Structure formats: structure tokens, C-alpha cells
Amino acid sequence: MFLVSFFCLAKSKIMGTAIKDIDSESPKINTITIQAERFEYTPNVVRVKKGEKVKIIVDSKDTAHGIVIPDFGVSGIYSVEFTADKAGTFTFKCPTYCGEGHNEMTGTLIVEE
Numbered sequence: 001m002f003l004v005s006f007f008c009l010a011k012s013k014i015m016g017t018a019i020k021d022i023d024s025e026s027p028k029i030n031t032i033t034i035q036a037e038r039f040e041y042t043p044n045v046v047r048v049k050k051g052e053k054v055k056i057i058v059d060s061k062d063t064a065h066g067i068v069i070p071d072f073g074v075s076g077i078y079s080v081e082f083t084a085d086k087a088g089t090f091t092f093k094c095p096t097y098c099g100e101g102h103n104e105m106t107g108t109l110i111v112e113e
């Protein structure tokens with residue numbers, strides 16, 4: 001009897017831990033959508049808080065654009081996901097050659113303390 005109840009207790013403890021782990025591994029994601037068209041982003045300034053998990057979705061209006069944020073090591077055509085683990089002002093740009101103004105197609109990511 002003692003053994004059975006001990007086993008049940010241990011099992012419920014393990015299950016409790018498992019549920020907690022799933023919760024802590026999926027914090028809220030701050031999802032931001034920006035529009036992209038030759039040769040600008042709207043908005044071209046994105047503000048997030050340090051420590052946040054961020055997803056930036058790129059809604060391309062004319063041709064394929066995308067977003068690359070070298071300081072956070074992410075690049076994508078449709079979206080990027082990263083943790084804003086450092087405060088500061090960073091540049092993001094278009095990773096896909098989209099015409100003459102491609103090199104000027106940039107935006108600013110501000111991570112606030």
C-alpha cells in the first residue's frame with residue numbers, strides 16, 4: 001500500500017514537472033508585422049523590450065523581400081524569430097536583391113532596456 005501511494009506521488013510529481021517545462025519553454029511571442037515594398041519597410045522602426053521573444057513577419061507587397069538582422073543572426077523571407085537578449089539600436093535590411101534601391105532598403109530595430 002505504501003509502495004503504491006509512493007509510486008502515484010512520484011508519478012504525479014513527474015507529470016507536474018513536465019507540464020511546467022512546456023509552459024516555460026513557450027513564453028509569449030511578441031509578433032510584429034511589417035510591410036515591405038521597393039524599397040522600404042513600413043514601419044521602418046520596430047521597438048521591442050529586452051528579453052522578449054520576437055517574431056517579425058514580413059508582408060511583401062510587390063516582390064520577395066524578407067528581413068535580415070545581422071546582430072541577432074537571423075534572416076528570412078517570410079519571418080524571423082529571435083530573443084531580444086541585448087539592448088540597443090540595430091539595423092535590419094532586405095536579404096533579397098529586389099532592384100536598384102535594394103541596398104537602401106533598411107530599417108531600425110530598437111531593443112529597450
Ligand SMILES: [Cu+2]
Pocket residue numbers: 065094095096097098099102103105
Ligand atoms: Cu531587396
